[in-house]
Amino acid sequence: MNKNTAYPVLVIDDEETIRRLLTKELGNENREVMAAATGEEAMAMIRSNWFDVIVMDLLLPDVSDLDLLIRVKEAVPHVEIIMITGHGDIDTAVEAMKLGAYDFIRKPFNLDRLDLMVEKAHQRVQLQRENAILRHRTTSEKEVKFIGNSRAVRDIKFLIDKVAPEKIPVLITGESGSGKDVVARLIHERSSCSDKPMIIKNCATLQKELARSELFGHVKGSFTGGTENREGLLAFAHNSTLFLDEIGDLPIDVQASLLRALETQTYRRVGEKEERCVNIRFLFATNKNLADEVSRGQFNEALFHRINAFHIQMPPIHERREDLPLLVDYFLTTLHPDKPTCRIVKDAMDCMMRYSWPGNVRELRNVIERSIILSENNIITERCMPKEIAAGTEDNEDSFSLEDAEKKHVLKVLDFYSGNRRKTAEALGIGRKTLYRKLSSYLM
Ligand SMILES: Nc1ncnc2c1ncn2[C@@H]1O[C@H](COP(=O)(O)OP(=O)(O)O)[C@@H](O)[C@H]1O
Ligand SMILES: [Mg+2]
Known part of the structure; x- marks a missing residue:
């Protein structure tokens, strides 16, 4: 979503004064407020516009009690709804919350409070949207299979089974394409947080200046361009696994903060004093030699020792x-x-x-x-x-046997006729059954 466009809010109230007041007072450069007087009018607007937050009067002339709330939630489940209630209807307000309303505010209301409520409701919509995107990204590849029965693979499977249920960070190293992602996914799948999505970030794609904010989040105004509060990947990975791929490419100035997060399970958003606690299982992968990176001053030594505590090395194929x-x-x-x-x-x-x-x-x-x-x-x-x-075969041509020569010839003719066995058999002057028998003897 474009961060610079205002987000639309819908106010539903049958009293014109309230509609006018709220349109004026809730509107600002980040918010565009539209208003509807009846339930039907509201539903029509909801179908043709995209709203994130709706402020609605509990009592409307054309719909009974909570009907509209239910209909809106059905039509646009992502929307957060704030109810305006009168004096005597606290029970209905509670019922509304049970049905999924975000919050309620009583008449006569404090505008500043309502303003804050709308802001928070919008933040929640955004967070859920980002979460959904991440979830989508991480669970698209369903079941993970780790194929292999070599000694090395059996050892790695043993290590995965042992380490998966533990909270300890794991470092997975190996050449590109050797299966580091596969191992990370398996560890997550067999951990106690497997029901939650694993959050994956490739550190090589982090922009240097924004890396800290992407990991830890930031508060509004903490740096140029940080126009609103944002959660970082650590917030999204709470109670789950955070897999930092290509960890060797994490900008060095962020590494100490990551070490702190690993050691204390706390972090600070950029521009904020308050510490936040998290519960995260960390996994790391790299195809770099981190010990070398440490000696070249490119990687924080303490962080290296911390993440190297449990190391799985993927052997090349x-x-x-x-x-x-x-x-x-x-x-x-x-x-x-x-x-x-x-x-x-x-x-x-x-x-x-x-x-x-x-x-x-x-x-x-x-x-x-x-x-x-x-x-x-x-x-x-x-x-x-x-x-x-294929070149390897020519170089290793060491057979002069009639059998091999025949095989080569048969396959060449088969290839010439684009795999057509009838034509191949005819050209070779043999029966089709004989051809089939020969072909099947050439297979593994
Ligand atoms: N042992 C394995 N069994 C099945 N598929 C594998 C195995 N190792 C790697 N793959 C597949 O090979 C590709 C590359 O593996 P990946 O884990 O992404 O490598 P890396 O992260 O080390 O670069 C992926 O499609 C992965 O599913
Ligand atoms: Mg990978």
């Missing part, structure tokens, strides 16, 4: 090649769930087993995704692979 077939299988079955599962010829698999995978599992996933698209008749050959991976 070339150090655990036995996981490759499992990962390939996993991606073949999950990447295009709507298509029949592709099979992969042994030579293509051999290429992948020999390749060094500098981009680790992420690269493998992309290669499989591409190969599935390029596959013919759901069979993946070396030809479906990027050159740098």
